[in-house]
Amino acid sequence: MVPYIFVAAAVLAVIPILILYKIHSSKLKEDPSLRDKVQTKFMIGIAISEAIPIILIVYGFINLEPVQTISALFIPFLIVLFLMAYAVFFILVNKRIDVTPESEETVNAFAMVSLPLSMSMPLIALVSLFLMMP
Template sequence: MSPYVFVAAAALAMIPILALFKINVEKLKQDPSLQARVQNNMMIGVAISEGLPILLIVYGFSQMESVAEISELYTPAIILLFLVIFAVFFIFLQKKVDVPEEAKAMVTQFSLISTFLVLAIPIISIVALFMMLP
């Protein structure tokens, strides 16, 4: 069960952060002068939405034990990789669609920051899965 705690933490971190990204990048596309406010809203939202996933990560590390066979980690690892690919693809698409020329630089910068924020918990989860190898 322990590998799935890390998968749950990654999913619970990524879904709200991607929703926040979508809302805030649309605001940034409409009015690029709101960059400071949009980034502030994004950081506050990320801090709030990562509370439960961080608790799940701590719980997962406290209950961690090696698995009997490596095949027990295949499904959680595939789910995590799918989540990571989905998040990067989602952010990449939002960066490319309907961006006015005057907002391109700000949207690109915001997208890069958001990519690193959305991948933080999944990277920790992947490392935890490697630590569970027999």
């Protein structure tokens, strides 16, 4: 059951980040001059949304123990990998939709900042799952 704690932490981290990205990137597409204000609100939103996943990661590390068979980790690995691929796809596709030439540079920079932020918790989950291998 512990592997799914890490999966839950990854899911509860990535989904809010993608929602925040969608909201704030649409604001940047409308008015690129709001870059500083939008990025500040985005970072504050990420900090707030990461609280529960961080608690889950700590709880998972407290209860970390090797699994009996490696097959118990296949589904959690696949879920986390799918989540990472979906986040990358979502951000890269969204940065190309409805972008004006004036806002293109700002939206691209915002997407490149958002990618590593959305990948951090799934990477921690993957490392945690590797630590559980027998």
